Structures are given as C-alpha cells and as structure tokens.
Amino acid sequence: MTELEFLSWVRGPGFQIATVIFVFGIIVRLLEIFLLGRKANLAEANGSEMSGGMRAIFSRMAPESDTMKRSMFTIVAGYIFHIGLFIVIFLFAPHILFFSDVIGFSWGALPTPVVDMTSVITMITLAAVLLHRIKDPVMKYLTKTQDYLVWLVTFLPLLTGYLAFHRVGLPAPSLLALHILSVELLMVLFPFTKLMHAFTFVLSRWYNGAISGYKGVRS
Amino acid sequence: MSTKLEQAVHALKEQIDAPVASFLSSCVHCGMCAQACLFHTETGDPKYTPILKVEPLRRVWQQEYTFWGRMKKMFGLAKPITDEFLAEWEELVYDSCTMCGRCSMVCPVGNDITYMIRKTREGMAVSGHVPDGLVGATTRAVTIGSPMGVKFVALEAQIRHVEKDYGYKVPVDVEGADYLCMLSSMEIMNFPEYIGAIAKIFDHADVSWTLSSKAFEATNSGIQIGVSDIAAELVQRIVSEAERLKVKCVISPECGHAYTAIRWEGPNLAGKKFGFKVRHILEVLDELRQEGRLKTEGMKDNRLTYHDPCQIGRRGGVLEQPRNLINMVASDFVEMPDAGKMNWCCGAGGGVSTNERADEIRLKSFQRKKEQLEAVQAETLVSACSNCRIHIEDGLEAYHMDIPVISLTETLAEHLVDKE
Known part of the structure; x- marks a missing residue:
C-alpha cells in the first residue's frame, strides 16, 4: 500500500467503518441504559424531579468549596483538558471544514496559532493527568488497563494532529493518514469504554439531581 | 456456582x-x-x-x-x-x-x-x-419488633416514668388522633426524655397524637442489611397501625435512617401510596412554629452548633427546619464548615453502629467530626438523631472532648412557656 493509498483508505472505508461502529455503538449503549427503565416512586414528593435533574446537569460543573480544596488538581486539570479538547476538535478551521462536509453547516474557527497552543497545553495537561493517575494512591488503586487505553487513544489524535500540522518526521500524507487513523481508533473504542461518559454524564447527573430533587434537596 | x-x-x-x-x-x-x-x-x-x-x-x-x-x-x-x-x-x-x-x-x-x-x-x-451485628438486629426487629429487643412492656415502663416526671399524659392507641408518633429503641432505652419532650410540646400546642402499642419502632434494619422483604414487613407494621388508628400523619422520630425508611422507601417497599402523610418530628415542629403554636422563652447563650444527620438533611430534605427551630432558642448559633447538605456523617449510620466489628473504624473516622467541631469551637452540639447522638458522645469521649450533645426536640421543650 502506497502512502496515498493508505491516506485514501483511512479517509474512505476506514472512516466509514469507524463511523458506523461509533454511531451504532453509542445508540446501543444508550438503549441498554434506557430499556432498563426505573420504578415509579410512590413516596409523596417534596420537590420536582425534573427541575432537580436539570439543575444537577449544570450545578455539577461548579464543585462545592470543600471538594474544590480536596480535589483541586483533578478539577483544574479536568477542566483544562476538556475545554482544550473541545477547542482543538471543534474550533480548528480544517476540522470545521471537515464537519461542514459531513453535516452541511459550519461555524467560526479560532485563529490557528491559538488552537496550536491549546493543543500543546492539552497534551501537557493530559501528561500531568497520567502522572497523577500513576502516583496518587487512590487513583493508582482505582486504575484499570482500560484507563490507560482510554488515555492513549485520547492523547494520540492530539499528538498526531500536532505532528501533521507542523509536518514533523514523515511526509505530509502519511502524517495526515496517521492522524485520521488515530481518530478512528478513538471512535471505535468510544462505545465500549468509559469514553461513553461524554454522553451518559447528562443522564447520570439528571438521575442524581432528580432523586435528590424529589426529596427537596439540591444536589 | x-x-x-x-x-x-x-x-x-x-x-x-x-x-x-x-x-x-x-x-x-x-x-x-x-x-x-x-x-x-x-x-x-x-x-x-x-x-x-x-x-x-x-x-x-x-x-x-x-x-x-x-x-x-x-x-x-x-x-x-x-x-x-x-x-x-x-x-x-x-x-x-x-x-x-x-x-x-x-x-x-x-x-x-x-x-x-x-x-x-x-x-x-x-x-x-453480612456482619453478625446486623443479622442480630434484623432478627430481633422481625421477631421482637425492635433491633434492640425492646418490647412494649419496656416502653410502657418508660411511659409511666415520663408521665410521672413530666406531668403530661402519653396517649397510647388512641383511635382518630391526628399524629402517630414513632420512636426508635435508642430513644426508648437511652433517651426517654424525648418522649417527655414530645408530650410537653404537643400538650403546649394542643396537638392530638398517640403512640401505638403494636408499632412503636420506626427504625428499619431490613433496609440497613439490604433485605427488602424484611424492610417491607417492618414498614407494613407501621402502615397497618396508622390505618387502624386512622391517623392523618405518622411522625418519624429523631433518627435519620428511620426517616428514609418510612418517608422515602416506605411506600415503595409497601408497594402503594400511603393514605397518610409521613413527616419528621422537625418538620412537624417547624409547622407548629409557622402556625405560631410554639411559644418559647429564654435563649441558650453558649456557642451552639447543629449536626445535620445525613438521612434527615442531605438524603431527606429537612435542612431549613432545624435552623428555624434553633434560632428560637439559641442566641449564639454557629454553623460548622460544610454544614447543611454537605455535612460530614457522624460515622455510625446505615448499620455501622450495630456492627461491633466496625467500632475501630467508626471511632477513627470520628476525627472528621472532631475537626468540624474544633473549627467553630462549639460548646454545645445539638442534633436530631439519637444514633448520631450516642455515637458522637462515644467519639467525644474517645477524643477527650467535653461537649454536651443535646436533642433539638428536647431543647425546644425546655424553652416552652408554661401554658396559661
């Protein structure tokens, strides 16, 4: 397979396969959750499930002061790499061009040097997060192979994207192909790993807030 | 397998x-x-x-x-x-x-x-x-009607003492009363003053209430051990009595997990909506306060703080009521760090206190409460759960701290003005 054949495979069939697994996988996972349902609550309510649930979706973005003190690194680093990923994925001009091809509309991009810097900050933060996972006693105890795997497939698109943009090491088509391939790897693993939290956190926060809201507690 | x-x-x-x-x-x-x-x-x-x-x-x-x-x-x-x-x-x-x-x-x-x-x-x-302690408590709850093995005769004896000491009648099995008052065995055996306080407050506010000789225990070991069938049976005993006595409301005592058991899990365990309301004693007292039916006099002037029992506050939704009530009788009420819905547990709920094997970790984790109390230099701790209360007393003793732990209901009763 030549360099260009490789690129056209990852852009064509490779991407199609990844997209199918990504989309159907997520639908199946969400159905697996919803189809379980839950029992109606027969206790007299002291508040609203809906408003408690909706509130929690947003309120969990702002931790309580004691939590902030005790989990400072996790919270700050978590914020940085999530926002960083958002900027790099959705506000980089070439990415927007790609998305608009798929979904038919586009939006404004951030200046490329800003995205470039963001990708570096995000990679550094992810490296710090990995170190924290290895060093911190609780994190170490909690960590399973999947946590490292998910870290790797999140980090690789950033790294390959950075290398492709700066044309480091390999010819441009190969770098681009590797970048797309790393994204496809992320997409394929997405429905089978904790990466699913990107969708299910909305449900979890809603359920949590609803359970508390029913009792008149703001969680 | x-x-x-x-x-x-x-x-x-x-x-x-x-x-x-x-x-x-x-x-x-x-x-x-x-x-x-x-x-x-x-x-x-x-x-x-x-x-x-x-x-x-x-x-x-x-x-x-x-x-x-x-x-x-x-x-x-x-x-x-x-x-x-x-x-x-x-x-x-x-x-x-x-x-x-x-x-x-x-x-x-x-x-x-x-x-x-x-x-x-x-x-x-x-x-x-499952821990032996919890198995024992659950067995006693099912066979005797109380996790501590307290029978009605023991309650009857306490009622006689209370009636003599406080001078108020404690009604039992009164059909058509508005409120059915539940108790925890811990209160019956260790804090009968609670019964006296209830009798005094309800007399003061002209509340029609009763105890039941058949269902007086509000705690639910079935929930703590995790056997819903047993939990449902224990809930059903209360439901049957509430229906027999035709009360409008069942009052959960100063006990956190009892409140979760009857208020939030109860109808789901019983499989039906209740035909009566369930309220925590603090909710009932705060309603009386709002209606102007509680007249108090005098203020505690030492530095007093409130420990939110988890199942009453964070898991129960009764957060404002205790504060409203404390402000009636305390002039130097201070909040501990993380008070309210983020309060730290005493370390003994959810069956931990009935599990002797957990004694060591229970007392070790009490350091959290100790630090919270030290942060505000509390002179008195008021709470609304007899299980929290007995464990906090235990913890304070273990850490050589001298802070009286009092019940909010009892404190309120002490400050009531004499009825005209």
Whole structure:
C-alpha cells in the first residue's frame, strides 16, 4: 500500500467503518441504559424531579468549596483538558471544514496559532493527568488497563494532529493518514469504554439531581 | 456456582435499573468520591474509595447488561463473581459505609453512589456475607419488633416514668388522633426524655397524637442489611397501625435512617401510596412554629452548633427546619464548615453502629467530626438523631472532648412557656 493509498483508505472505508461502529455503538449503549427503565416512586414528593435533574446537569460543573480544596488538581486539570479538547476538535478551521462536509453547516474557527497552543497545553495537561493517575494512591488503586487505553487513544489524535500540522518526521500524507487513523481508533473504542461518559454524564447527573430533587434537596 | 451465590447474582441483577446503568457507564475513575468519604479521608486507605464499594453490582451490570461485558463473559474473560470476592467486599459495603450520601454530592459525572450501595447490600445479604451485628438486629426487629429487643412492656415502663416526671399524659392507641408518633429503641432505652419532650410540646400546642402499642419502632434494619422483604414487613407494621388508628400523619422520630425508611422507601417497599402523610418530628415542629403554636422563652447563650444527620438533611430534605427551630432558642448559633447538605456523617449510620466489628473504624473516622467541631469551637452540639447522638458522645469521649450533645426536640421543650 502506497502512502496515498493508505491516506485514501483511512479517509474512505476506514472512516466509514469507524463511523458506523461509533454511531451504532453509542445508540446501543444508550438503549441498554434506557430499556432498563426505573420504578415509579410512590413516596409523596417534596420537590420536582425534573427541575432537580436539570439543575444537577449544570450545578455539577461548579464543585462545592470543600471538594474544590480536596480535589483541586483533578478539577483544574479536568477542566483544562476538556475545554482544550473541545477547542482543538471543534474550533480548528480544517476540522470545521471537515464537519461542514459531513453535516452541511459550519461555524467560526479560532485563529490557528491559538488552537496550536491549546493543543500543546492539552497534551501537557493530559501528561500531568497520567502522572497523577500513576502516583496518587487512590487513583493508582482505582486504575484499570482500560484507563490507560482510554488515555492513549485520547492523547494520540492530539499528538498526531500536532505532528501533521507542523509536518514533523514523515511526509505530509502519511502524517495526515496517521492522524485520521488515530481518530478512528478513538471512535471505535468510544462505545465500549468509559469514553461513553461524554454522553451518559447528562443522564447520570439528571438521575442524581432528580432523586435528590424529589426529596427537596439540591444536589 | 453454589445456589446461594447464584441467588446473590440474581438479586444484584434485579437491582439494576436505568440510573444504575447510567452511573456505571459514566464513571471515569477520577477518585473524587474518595475525598468526600470520611472513611477514606480519615484513614487514607484507598480501598475505601466509594465507587469501589459497589464493585459487586458493577460486575453483574457489566456481565449481564452490556454488549462488551456479555462478550467477555462468553469467552471466559470476565472477572468472575465468586464467594471469596463477595466475602472480601463485606467490610467495604457494611463496615465502611454509612450510606451518608456525601460521595453522591461530589461526583463530577453525577453518580449517586449511595443509591448503588443500598442496592449492592441486597445482593450481599442474599450471599450471606453480612456482619453478625446486623443479622442480630434484623432478627430481633422481625421477631421482637425492635433491633434492640425492646418490647412494649419496656416502653410502657418508660411511659409511666415520663408521665410521672413530666406531668403530661402519653396517649397510647388512641383511635382518630391526628399524629402517630414513632420512636426508635435508642430513644426508648437511652433517651426517654424525648418522649417527655414530645408530650410537653404537643400538650403546649394542643396537638392530638398517640403512640401505638403494636408499632412503636420506626427504625428499619431490613433496609440497613439490604433485605427488602424484611424492610417491607417492618414498614407494613407501621402502615397497618396508622390505618387502624386512622391517623392523618405518622411522625418519624429523631433518627435519620428511620426517616428514609418510612418517608422515602416506605411506600415503595409497601408497594402503594400511603393514605397518610409521613413527616419528621422537625418538620412537624417547624409547622407548629409557622402556625405560631410554639411559644418559647429564654435563649441558650453558649456557642451552639447543629449536626445535620445525613438521612434527615442531605438524603431527606429537612435542612431549613432545624435552623428555624434553633434560632428560637439559641442566641449564639454557629454553623460548622460544610454544614447543611454537605455535612460530614457522624460515622455510625446505615448499620455501622450495630456492627461491633466496625467500632475501630467508626471511632477513627470520628476525627472528621472532631475537626468540624474544633473549627467553630462549639460548646454545645445539638442534633436530631439519637444514633448520631450516642455515637458522637462515644467519639467525644474517645477524643477527650467535653461537649454536651443535646436533642433539638428536647431543647425546644425546655424553652416552652408554661401554658396559661
């Protein structure tokens, strides 16, 4: 397979396969959750499930002061790499061009040097997060192979994207192909790993807030 | 797989619903729940990380309800659920969790871990891996009617003392009373002053109330051990009496888990909506306050703080009422750091206090409460749960601290003006 054949495979069939697994996988996972349902609550309510649930979706973005003190690194680093990923994925001009091809509309991009810097900050933060996972006693105890795997497939698109943009090491088509391939790897693993939290956190926060809201507690 | 183990796995499977599946799908292993749990913060041991305590439930969910997990199971790659595994988890699920719900408040993806611990206990109980202390308490609750083995004759004797000491009648089995007042055995045996306080307050406010000779115990060991059938039977005893006496409202006593049991789990265990209301005593007292039916005199002027029992505050929704009531009788009321819905558990709820094996970790985790009390230099601690109260007294003694622990209901009763 030549360099260009490789690129056209990852852009064509490779991407199609990844997209199918990504989309159907997520639908199946969400159905697996919803189809379980839950029992109606027969206790007299002291508040609203809906408003408690909706509130929690947003309120969990702002931790309580004691939590902030005790989990400072996790919270700050978590914020940085999530926002960083958002900027790099959705506000980089070439990415927007790609998305608009798929979904038919586009939006404004951030200046490329800003995205470039963001990708570096995000990679550094992810490296710090990995170190924290290895060093911190609780994190170490909690960590399973999947946590490292998910870290790797999140980090690789950033790294390959950075290398492709700066044309480091390999010819441009190969770098681009590797970048797309790393994204496809992320997409394929997405429905089978904790990466699913990107969708299910909305449900979890809603359920949590609803359970508390029913009792008149703001969680 | 032994039959018992199969049944345990089945019981766990039965517990899994959409919230559980979304919680377990969302966990990113960030470790923040550990920082919210006093069993971890005070021991530093990572094994007490809350989300890990639900591992039995998680394994069943993964192997039964996820595509990938079923595949792994089919090819023998899934971690098996063995008797040894559940035995190892017994301490984590029962000794080092009070179901206080603090971890559920901090999880960034919104996991209600406590909701899952409660469910995990259903499977643990079936597997037989439960602390002896809880088995004993539950057996006594079923056969005698009280986890401490208190029979009505003992309550009757306490009622006679209270009537003599306080000079108020304590009504029993009065049909058509507005309120059926429940008690905890802890109150009957250790704090009968609570009964006196209720008699005095209800006389003062002209409240029609009664105790029941057949159902006076409000606590529910069935919930703490995790056997819903037993929990339902214990709830049903109260429901039957409330219906027989035709009361409008059942009052949950100064006990946190009793409130969760009858107020929030009760109708779901009984399988029907109640034809009467259920209120915590603090809610009833605050309603009386709002209606202007409580006239108090004098103020406590020493530095007083309030310990929110988890099941009354964070898990129960009764947060403002105690503060309204305290402000009636205390001039120097201070809030501890994290007071209210983020308060730290005393360390003894959810069956921990009935489990002697947990004594050491229970007292070790009390350091959290100690630090909270020291931060405000409290001179008096008021609370509304006799289980919290007895454990806090125990903890204060162990740490050589001299702070009286008082009941909010009793404090209020002391400050009532004499009826004209």
